[in-house]
Amino acid sequence: MHRRKELNKNLKPSWVWAIAFGSSIGWGAFILPGDWIAEAGPAGAMIGVLLGAIVMMFIAVSYGVLIRKHPVSGGEFAYAFLSAGKTWAFITGWFLALGYACIVALNASALSLLLKYLFPSFMKQFFLYEIAGWEVYLPEIIISSLVILFFAYMNIRGNGFSGKLQFIFSVVLILGVATMGIYTFAFADFPIENMKPAFPEGKSPLISILLILAIAPWAYVGFDNVPQAAEEFNFSPSKAFGLIIMSLMASGLVYATMIGVTSWTFAQGANVNNSNLWLTGDIISSSFGTVGVVVLAIAISMGIFTGLNGFFHSSSRLLFAMSRGKTLPAFFSDLHPNYNTPYKSIIFIALFTLPSAWFGREALIWIVDMSSIGVSIAYFFTCFTAFRVLSWARNNEGLEISPIKKTIAFLGAVFSIMFVLLLIVPGSPAQLGMPSMIALLIWVALGVTFFTSIYKSFRVLGRDELSYYILGQKK
Template sequence: MSSGNRDFTRKKLSKTLKPHWVWAIALGSSIGWGSFVLPADWMQGVGPMGVILGLTIGAALMAIIAISYGVLIKNYPVSGGEFAYAFLSLNRVHAYISGWFLTLGYICIVAVNATAFALMLKFVFPDFIENMKMYEVAGWDVYFTEVIFVTLIVGVFTWLNIKGSGLSGRMQFFFCLVLLLGVFTLTGLMTTNEATSFSNMTPAFDPGTTPIAAILTIVAIAPFAYVGFDNVPQAAEEFKFSAKKALTLIMLALVFGALIYSLMIVTTAVATPWQQTSSAGALWGTGDVVTEVLGTGGMVILVIALSMGIFTGLNGFLISASRVLFAMARGKVLPESFARLHPKHNTPYFAIIFAASVAVIAPFFGRNVLGWVVDMSSVGVSIAYFYTCFTAFKMLKWSENDPKYDNTLHIVSPGKKVVAVLGMLSSVGFLGLLLIPGSPAVLGMESFIALVVWVVLGFIFYMVRRRELQSYDREDLAYLILGKKKFKLGEENN
């Protein structure tokens, strides 16, 4: 393959992932730490039923978007996911935009899972973790001890990922099984205990807001709550099975994810009137009520389940972040270093190490600052969802009489084409809830500033890389990004 007088070959990843491992990557990444740490925070100003309905509706909207993912994964099982799809339907500039926001979102979630582990240790072993205080950031005390633990846990998963996706996939499945067992056990013990009552879940919605506003507040965080199902396309190049199964695996992950979120809301709310749990300002509301009702044994189960959620989030998003970086480098958007493969394990080791290195910076800024970045990363994920649904819409045909957009792919499916439109509308709706002033879920000023900074940095980096990126023909980039040379779906000016 050549572009001008340059010769290059397309680097490929090894096919090692089994179906149940991919399901675990999607599920474990989607629920992560949030289902165990945030129930009390989410109920504040919303109410338990507002959270449950909001997250259930959010899962349904994610399922609509997932159908477009299923179409694209089946036909283009390549690393990079939304980055590749934006190139397929539009051009290299849109591919860069999609990849830039995805990278931010994924690395942020690696970081927030790592800091969640430190938060858990701070709750369980406060005298040990709260040592060697360095400074305070936005009201959050930063301790050198927790920085050390975050660095160690990220280092372990960095090593696992470099060793190969087969090992990390196997571990992910084990973590998910333990997590599920922990959630079902906790919910069973809490709901059947004499000290708890379902009456504590009343009123179902916060009296200070309307039910619709309460539900929409939670629906708006669905891109954050369920981000992780889109890790499946990032790993598609490494499937050791037919890519046709991808949509089923994603749907199963979304169903289990919505169930786990709902069960943890119930587990937290039945212990005491939910208004007290959500307004107490405690470090960890769920941890408090479980300890109060079930004692040390219940806390041990919760800590194990939370640890599994953190581990699945760390592992899943480290896989995805590194694959997006690898795909962007293979597509000449990022420097070639990110496409380097380990000589023995054939994994993108430089991209893995880079993503992990950025993530371990997080604890130095404190949890509150990191929360601002994570909040605004939902904007980036929603943008990536839109690109995916838009690409699926362009690929699908209403009938055989429609023009062929692609020399190798012309699927007649008016139903899925309608679903792709609904997916685009859902993505725009998420963006509206996050960005329109007056929305019940609009970003805070700190998160909005972080978003602007990331956009400016992205523009500067693109201008630095623009000359080299534009020096490649679209055909050449199509081969590198998609593994296919001949197609006419997207148009662009070089």
């Protein structure tokens, strides 16, 4: 066997928390509250996102168990291999890689959306074409491309550089959201009254909540970046679970606060300075003025930057681990001679996401919607693997005895299956639209094609050899 490639151990606990939190809070927390309120009402949206955070905490228990036992890059890819074998490991990694790359692309496009709102006369120059009702202009393509290239470069430089910035960005984001939440609640004459009706007319509270709960795997995707970074911890892996829980608590509060800001500031239907582009931005502008818009712009920029940085890190580590595990070409695991980072994987993610700047935001949302399925599959295998490595009672296999954690792992696996079913079962209130289903089928076809091309060399690899490359275990 060849020598196993390894990454530097230089990630501090605060940086890992910032990766998890900052990756969970991207553009969606600031741009989508208006859409969520329209779908589920203020109460339905708030309850949905907070329940989503609680469900993710159940799933996080399994991550805590497995990170402690197997602190390796690859995360869910490695866990799927451990419990279900190399084929399911490839499937899990394939879908997860798509989900991560999509979020890089969508965060880059979100910066253009922000600038379109703040500087419409500048951004709406040099019209090119229209996709699904979204007008594409040259400045947004240039800006989205530049921000992708910048964060690719920052990640190639290594964790010391990107980790410090991630933590700073995360702290500024929290301060910005807290300022907007406190000010608008105090500014509103009747904040609780303004949130009525709590649920949309003609739609039951349960359906309203389920609509938002179904997107929890997408909304909170990012806390699962922690296992992708586990190999680079400079601290005990046993601390990872606490960092994940703290990141999910902070993320849930940020989502709920921004829904509150959008719903409690003015009575529903009130006449705000509506540009028809971004309800939350219009409300902050009307209530908070220019200062509020600046605070909001800073907060959303921090969310975008932390998302870009976090998912560049996790997607490159996932590709690195899959390559090291012989399920992707060898160049994905090549390390930079100076920074010891998987720079070719980082460059690949940049090249893969750069064309997204030309697609328009609506086309990207179709892809991101269906990527929730891939994330849910990854959650399932994490919980399923944790269920397998835990024991109800003392046995001869040397498994950890923890009936409570084993029960929670089982519940996490059930929740994960429910998320998938909510997205794909016909008639489900959260069923994917036809464009998203088509995008999903295309990605499945690409995966089948790619897996078929490597299958001959892949099938001859024994479990012991793969355990060494994927899990770092020698028999």
